[in-house]
Amino acid sequence: xSLSMHAMSVPIFTRTLGNLAAILDKxxxxxxxxxxxxxxxxxxRLYPDMFALTxxxxxxxxxAKGAAARLAGQEPPKFEDVETTVxxxxxRIARTIEFLRGIDAKAFDGADTREISLKFRDTVxxxxxxxYLCHIALPNFFFHATTAYDILRHNGVELGKRDFxxxx
Amino acid sequence: xSLSMHAMSVPIFTRTLGNLAAILDKxxxxxxxxxxxxxxxxxxRLYPDMFALTxxxxxxxxxAKGAAARLAGQEPPKFEDVETTVxxxxxRIARTIEFLRGIDAKAFDGADTREISLKFRDTVxxxxxxxYLCHIALPNFFFHATTAYDILRHNGVELGKRDFxxxx
Numbered sequence: 243x244s245l246s247m248h249a250m251s252v253p254i255f256t257r258t259l260g261n262l263a264a265i266l267d268k269x270x271x272x273x274x275x276x277x278x279x280x281x282x283x284x285x286x287r288l289y290p291d292m293f294a295l296t297x298x299x300x301x302x303x304x305x306a307k308g309a310a311a312r313l314a315g316q317e318p319p320k321f322e323d324v325e326t327t328v329x330x331x332x333x334r335i336a337r338t339i340e341f342l343r344g345i346d347a348k349a350f351d352g353a354d355t356r357e358i359s360l361k362f363r364d365t366v367x368x369x370x371x372x373x374y375l376c377h378i379a380l381p382n383f384f385f386h387a388t389t390a391y392d393i394l395r396h397n398g399v400e401l402g403k404r405d406f407x408x409x410x
Numbered sequence: 411x412s413l414s415m416h417a418m419s420v421p422i423f424t425r426t427l428g429n430l431a432a433i434l435d436k437x438x439x440x441x442x443x444x445x446x447x448x449x450x451x452x453x454x455r456l457y458p459d460m461f462a463l464t465x466x467x468x469x470x471x472x473x474a475k476g477a478a479a480r481l482a483g484q485e486p487p488k489f490e491d492v493e494t495t496v497x498x499x500x501x502r503i504a505r506t507i508e509f510l511r512g513i514d515a516k517a518f519d520g521a522d523t524r525e526i527s528l529k530f531r532d533t534v535x536x537x538x539x540x541x542y543l544c545h546i547a548l549p550n551f552f553f554h555a556t557t558a559y560d561i562l563r564h565n566g567v568e569l570g571k572r573d574f575x576x577x578x
Contacts, residue, residue, distance in 0.1 A: 245522040245540055250418055254544050288456070288564040354413040372413055376422050381575050384552030391553075392560045396456040407549050 247313055248350035251375055252342050255306035258387050259342075261408050262302060263335045265391060265401060270328045272399045280328050286393050297323075298390040299331050302383055303338040309379035310342050312358050313371050314349035415481055416518035419543055423474035424507050426555050429576050430470060431503045433559060433569060438496045440567045448496050454561050465491075466558040467499050470551055471506040477547035478510050480526050481539050482517035 243249055273280040287294045293301065300323050311318040319341060325331045354372040361367075369378065391406050411417055441448040455462045461469070468491050479486040487509060493499045522540040529535075537546065559574050 243538075243540060245413065245415060245418075247413060249540060250413070250544065254548065257545055258549060288560055289566070292563055370411070372411060372417060376418065377425055377576065380422065380548065381426060381552065382571075384549065385556050385559075385571065385574055388553050388556035389560055392456055392557055395460060396564070398457070403550075403553065406553055408545065 246347070246350060247353035247371060247375065248347040251313055251350070251379070252310055252345065252347070254380070255310065255383060256339050256342050257408060258383070258406075259302065259306060259335050259339050261406055262299065262387055262390060263332055265394065265399075265405050266299070266328050266331055266335075268401060268405065269394050269399050276398075281326070283394065283397055283399070284326070284328065284331075286397050288389070288393060288396060292389075295390055295393045296325055296331065298386045298393065300325065300334065302386040302390065303334055305379055305383040305386065307338050307341050309375065309383070310345055313353040313356070313375065313379075314345045315353075315356065316345070316349070414515070414518060415521035415539060415543065416515040419481055419518070419547070420478055420510050420513065420515070422548070423478065423551060424510050425576060426551070426574075427470065427474060427503050427507050427510075429574055430467065430555055430558060431500055433562060433567075433573050434467070434496050434499055434503075436569060436573065437562050437567050444566075449494070451562065451565055451567070452494070452496070452499075454565050456557070456561060456564060460557075463558055463561045464493055464499065466554045466561065468493065468502065470554040470558065471502055473547055473551040473554065475506050475509050477543065477551065478513055481521040481524070481543065481547075482513045483521075483524065484513070484517070 269283050270280055273283055284296045285294045303321065308318040321334060321337065325334055354370065356371040358369050358371055358374040359366050360369070388406070391401065395401055437451050438448055441451055452464045453462045471489065476486040489502060489505065493502055522538065524539040526537050526539055526542040527534050528537070556574070559569065563569055
């Protein structure tokens with residue numbers, strides 16, 4: 243594998259999303275063992291005005307599929323944010339990974355200089371694909387994936403950084 | 411700026427470290443306004459067996475300088491982990507950014523296929539530079555930077571994701 247915009251995006255997203263799915267498995271097992279309603283974990287947050295676990299996972303999914311689609315010159319697919327169980331979040335992660343793996347790596351050729359337009363309210367922000375990947379997509383993706391992990395750790399689920407990083 | 415191993419590492423690290431320094435400024439201002447000893451925030455953690463804020467910042471620094479040095483074919487500089495104040499953590503971040511900016515971008519040429527050896531206890535793990543950057547360096551860096559942010563948010567410091575991502 244050599245350096246490319248595809249190599250710097252899709253495998254990073256799929257790997258961390260896969261690790262996040264395994265982390266959710268551990269959360270579900272923890273809830274069962276401790277007789278905790280899994281919804282308590284899914285609705286947990288680190289501060290009242292921060293997003294709960296479910297939303298953190300949805301946003302990690304959104305940033306991954308949004309980034310890969312935009313860099314490949316496609317419209318990001320819209321997933322409804324309707325998950326209320328661990329199984330549904332797992333399905334969303336699986337669907338995200340499937341989408342990511344389905345994009346032809348060749349579609350990322352030239353994506354570093356491709357113009358990416360992002361709309362926030364009434365303003366359109368334009369970036370090169372490289373700036374978008376480095377300073378928006380990757381930081382946002384890892385921000386939400388890590389915060390999902392942090393919420394579960396804070397709630398006593400036995401996880402270690404290896405669960406987040408994966409074994410190398 | 412075009413795609414390169416330098417572009418995919420150094421600017422990502424320096425930007426997020428700069429944002430982390432600004433986040434620590436807000437934490438110090440919050441502590442002063444609320445008459446909280448800043449050491450309370452520096453020693454805060456999300457769970458008893460997780461690292462406290464100070465260590466999260468040190469580790470973000472370590473992963474950034476370690477990754478950039480290794481990819482550039484250099485020995486990572488050793489910084490002593492002795493910080494006990496916000497000012498000292500700021501100085502560490504500044505020193506890390508200075509080191510990152512001081513590496514010649516040309517030293518990263520071919521880093522995607524360069525063999526990177528990592529020693530954990532008695533085992534040496536070998537990876538290509540690309541795998542190391544994608545699956546070890548970036549996830550670890552963002553893991554610790556995000557957890558630093560999460561610790562401060564959890565302790566009531568008024569921050570938003572924009573503080574972490576920066577304005578685009």
